[in-house]
Amino acid sequence: MIEVHTAKDIQKLAKNYRKKGKTIGFVPTMGFLHEGHMSLVKKARKDNDIVVMSIFVNPMQFGPGEDYDAYPRDLERDRTLAEEGGVDVLFTPGAEEMYQQESTVIVNVKKRTDVLCGRSREGHFDGVATVLTKLFNLTSPTRVYFGMKDAQQVAVVDGLLNDFFMDIELIPVDTMREDDGLAKSSRNVNLSASERSEAPALYQALQQGARLIREGERNPDAIKKEIRTLLEKTSGVIDYADIYSYPDLETMETLSGKIIIAVAVQFSKARLIDNIIVNIPLDQKEDL
Amino acid sequence: MIEVHTAKDIQKLAKNYRKKGKTIGFVPTMGFLHEGHMSLVKKARKDNDIVVMSIFVNPMQFGPGEDYDAYPRDLERDRTLAEEGGVDVLFTPGAEEMYQQESTVIVNVKKRTDVLCGRSREGHFDGVATVLTKLFNLTSPTRVYFGMKDAQQVAVVDGLLNDFFMDIELIPVDTMREDDGLAKSSRNVNLSASERSEAPALYQALQQGARLIREGERNPDAIKKEIRTLLEKTSGVIDYADIYSYPDLETMETLSGKIIIAVAVQFSKARLIDNIIVNIPLDQKEDL
Numbered sequence: 001m002i003e004v005h006t007a008k009d010i011q012k013l014a015k016n017y018r019k020k021g022k023t024i025g026f027v028p029t030m031g032f033l034h035e036g037h038m039s040l041v042k043k044a045r046k047d048n049d050i051v052v053m054s055i056f057v058n059p060m061q062f063g064p065g066e067d068y069d070a071y072p073r074d075l076e077r078d079r080t081l082a083e084e085g086g087v088d089v090l091f092t093p094g095a096e097e098m099y100q101q102e103s104t105v106i107v108n109v110k111k112r113t114d115v116l117c118g119r120s121r122e123g124h125f126d127g128v129a130t131v132l133t134k135l136f137n138l139t140s141p142t143r144v145y146f147g148m149k150d151a152q153q154v155a156v157v158d159g160l161l162n163d164f165f166m167d168i169e170l171i172p173v174d175t176m177r178e179d180d181g182l183a184k185s186s187r188n189v190n191l192s193a194s195e196r197s198e199a200p201a202l203y204q205a206l207q208q209g210a211r212l213i214r215e216g217e218r219n220p221d222a223i224k225k226e227i228r229t230l231l232e233k234t235s236g237v238i239d240y241a242d243i244y245s246y247p248d249l250e251t252m253e254t255l256s257g258k259i260i261i262a263v264a265v266q267f268s269k270a271r272l273i274d275n276i277i278v279n280i281p282l283d284q285k286e287d288l
Numbered sequence: 289m290i291e292v293h294t295a296k297d298i299q300k301l302a303k304n305y306r307k308k309g310k311t312i313g314f315v316p317t318m319g320f321l322h323e324g325h326m327s328l329v330k331k332a333r334k335d336n337d338i339v340v341m342s343i344f345v346n347p348m349q350f351g352p353g354e355d356y357d358a359y360p361r362d363l364e365r366d367r368t369l370a371e372e373g374g375v376d377v378l379f380t381p382g383a384e385e386m387y388q389q390e391s392t393v394i395v396n397v398k399k400r401t402d403v404l405c406g407r408s409r410e411g412h413f414d415g416v417a418t419v420l421t422k423l424f425n426l427t428s429p430t431r432v433y434f435g436m437k438d439a440q441q442v443a444v445v446d447g448l449l450n451d452f453f454m455d456i457e458l459i460p461v462d463t464m465r466e467d468d469g470l471a472k473s474s475r476n477v478n479l480s481a482s483e484r485s486e487a488p489a490l491y492q493a494l495q496q497g498a499r500l501i502r503e504g505e506r507n508p509d510a511i512k513k514e515i516r517t518l519l520e521k522t523s524g525v526i527d528y529a530d531i532y533s534y535p536d537l538e539t540m541e542t543l544s545g546k547i548i549i550a551v552a553v554q555f556s557k558a559r560l561i562d563n564i565i566v567n568i569p570l571d572q573k574e575d576l
Contacts, residue, residue, distance in 0.1 A: 007453055015455065104447025105417055108396035129393055137453040159392025165295055165425040167303065 001083040003090045007098070007138055010091045014052065014140040022049040025171075026141035028132060031055035032072045033081045034186050040145040040173050041085040047171070052139045053082050054091040056098060060106075061127030072186075091139065098134060106130045112155045112249040116240060116262050117273065125156050132157065136166060143169040149183055151260055151275045155247035175274070177203065183274045190270035198234040202263050202274040205230040205241070209261045210278050218255045218280075231265055239264035239271065246277055256280050289371045291378045295386070295426055298379045302340065302428040310337040313459075314429035316420060319343035320360045321369045322474050328433040328461050329373040335459070340427050341370050342379040344386060348394075349415030360474075379427065386422060394418045400443045400537045404528060404550055405561065413444050420445065424454060431457040437471055439548055439563045443535035463562070465491065471562045478558035486522040490551050490562040493518040493529070497549045498566050506543045506568075519553055527552035527559065534565055544568050 004010045017024055025044030029037050044051045055078055062068040075092065082090050107129035112118070118125055136144070146154050154172045161168055176184040181203035182196075191199055205227040212223050220243040227241045245252055246260040262275035292298045305312055313332030317325050332339045343366055350356040363380065370378050395417035400406070406413055424432070434442050442460045449456055464472040469491035470484075479487055493515040500511050508531040515529045533540055534548040550563035 011453065011455060101450070102399070103451055104399045104444070105395050105397050105451050107393050108414075109393050111390065111392045126396075134451075134453050137455065156392070162389070163391055163393050163422075165299065165422050167299060167425065 001079075001087055001090055003079070003092060005091075005093055005097065007093065007100075010052075010089070010093075011138045011140075013089060014138065017050050018140050018142075023142040024048055024050045024052055024140060026135070026139045026144045027051065027053045027087075028135050028144070028146075029053060029055055030057045030071065031078045032074055032186065033078045035184050036147050036149060036176055038081065038085050039176050040147060041082070041087060043171065043173050044143070044145050045086040047143055050088045051086060052089045052091060052141065053087045054093075054135055054139070055082075056091075056093055056131065056135075057095075058098070058127055058131040059095055060099070060130055061124050063121055063123060066121075091135075098131065103130075107133050107160065109156055109159070112152065112159055112247065115244060115249050116152045116242060117150075117264065118152055119240075125153075128153060129156060129160050132160065133164075136168060141168050143171050145171050145173055147175060148172045148275070148277070149175045149185070149273070151246070151262060151277070152249065155249055158247045181207075183272070185272065187270040187272065191267055191272075192269075195235060195267045195270070198236070199267070199272060201230055201234050202265060202272055205263060206261050206274060206276045209243070210276060213255060213278055213280060220252060220255055223255075223261070227261070227263065231263060234265060234267075236265035236267045236272070239266055289367075289375055289378055291367070291380060293379075293381055293385065295381065295388075298340075298377070298381075299426045299428075301377060302426065305338050306428050306430075311430040312336055312338045312340055312428060314423070314427045314432045315339065315341045315375075316423050316432070316434075317341060317343055318345045318359065319366045320362055320474065321366045323464055323472050324435050324437060326369065326373050327464050328435060329370070329375060331459065331461050332431070332433050333374040335431055338376045339374060340377045340379060340429065341375045342381075342423055342427070343370075344379075344381055344419070344423075345383075346386070346415055346419040347383055348387070348418055349412050351409055351411060354409075379423075386419065391418075395421050395448065397444055397447070400440065400447055400535065403532060403537050404440045404530060405438075405552065406440055407528075413441075416441060417444060417448050420448065421452075424456060429456050431459050433459050433461055435463060436460045436563070436565070437463045437473070437561070439534070439550060439565070440537065443537055446535045469495075471560070473560065475558040475560065479555055479560075480557075483523060483555045483558070486524070487555070487560060489518055489522050490553060490560055493551060494549050494562060494564045497531070498564060501543065501566055501568060508540060508543055511543075511549070515549070515551065519551060522553065522555075524553035524555045524560070527554055 025048030027040045057071050109125040109129050113125045180200040182199045209223045209227050231238050241263045243261050246258045258279050264273045313336030315328045345359050347356050397413040397417050401413045468488040470487045497511045497515050519526050529551045531549050534546045546567050552561045
């Protein structure tokens with residue numbers, strides 16, 4: 001595994017691979033790698049000649065109240081995991097490398113942001129889209145890999161690639177789950193034992209939503225109501241339980257086409273999120 | 289000369305050229321070509337294997353009060369000029385091709401915009417930077433060509449390429465001038481005979497500014513005052529006569545480094561602009 005730190009070096013390296021006809025699978029991360037990241041690497045490894053991973057805690061996507069400095073970092077462990085996972089090139093720039101001057105231009109995300117997690121994180125997706133534009137221009141990827149756990153981020157990346165005609169294929173990777181259905185997350189360790197036993201309720205509620213649709217329900221409010229009822233049985237506080245079109249993330253009066261059911265629940269020391277994508281009519285593939 | 293209309297076709301064509309190791313010089317225009325555009329083509333022709341020109345009147349860079357519909361168009365004549373100038377690929381998309389959906393993301397220009405012509409055109413440079421990002425991703429240029437007549441646009445493109453790590457070389461091309469120094473412009477035909485005889489005052493005033501700097505003047509206000517005095521002798525109304533750092537376009541108390549002196553004068557039926565770049569100390573090349 002090669003590790004590079006500068007924009008110049010990664011750009012030169014990536015251009016060289018592409019010039020030789022190699023495909024590049026790119027996995028952008030903020031480090032502190034877990035199984036979710038490694039499932040992206042595994043998929044990228046299978047699809048491409050070269051796998052590039054970036055580890056960069058992007059200051060621009062943290063709001064004033066959010067703790068950029070306290071974001072967990074463990075570069076040494078990440079390096080080992082990346083190498084074991086088959087990453088060819090690890091890009092680990094500093095903030096001064098990615099933001100070399102006070103920004104003249106940024107990417108401003110106009111849609112798909114004022115719902116779900118984006119509602120409470122103003123400017124967050126501008127930071128995500130801006131740093132990804134930089135990273136894409138540096139790593140010349142054939143394909144980019146994102147986890148569907150953060151379905152809103154995938155929707156924003158989809159808009160970014162399409163609107164700007166970036167010649168990159170977006171590969172959303174299914175959320176990894178524990179045996180009882182709980183979506184894997186670094187935050188799960190912050191659940192108490194009793195909260196951990198309640199936590200599968202998120203995925204069960206989503207599945208119940210899908211079941212109602214399968215049975216013919218097309219009214220989002222009826223489905224949301226039932227999901228809330230299930231989530232209210234936990235000790236957590238519901239942040240949202242919503243249904244939108246996907247990836248446009250627009251509200252619907254009657255469900256049709258590709259939709260997302262998404263929930264967020266605040267437990268005492270961990271905020272859990274989860275979602276599923278459902279295609280209506282249901283004769284299509286059920287997960288994105 | 290090949291003419292293509294769709295995003296898909298131009299992207300495929302350009303990628304193919306680059307894959308074969310060819311360099312691409314790209315000249316983005318809004319059409320209604322004049323000598324200024326052709327000087328960009330001439331330079332691009334000399335520097336690159338392939339010359340790509342786009343003709344696209346970009347609705348996003350016109351404000352509500354500005355007349356997008358009345359912008360002059362003559363595609364047939366443009367085609368002939370482009371072919372005669374040695375353009376290999378002419379890209380002439382429609383608005384529905386460049387903006388295929390309501391924009392999810394745009395490029396937002398945070399700096400270099402609230403001065404000179406940008407001051408009175410809110411959102412104009414967002415439109416410019418957004419469409420250029422799209423066009424650059426479609427045409428994969430090695431080099432892009434812009435006229436220094438619009439020095440502020442060059443400054444914004446410089447910020448766009450640097451901030452987003454676009455691997456494209458920016459080639460600013462000197463303003464073309466009539467024998468008496470007047471910058472060439474389609475708008476010059478709208479000057480009355482007496483205004484036409486006064487119009488060289490813009491360039492003369494800029495040169496007088498450069499002369500004062502050469503003589504040791506470092507106070508921008510003193511220089512601006514003298515420029516204004518010269519411009520006030522015309523029948524036009526001064527819109528601005530300003531001095532900034534270049535390409536940062538920031539105000540300076542004492543002149544040093546690379547600076548721009550820029551003027552805009554409104555005549556009865558034509559608004560003329562002009563500028564020069566001066567390097568301080570003057571032992572460097574005087575024009576960008």
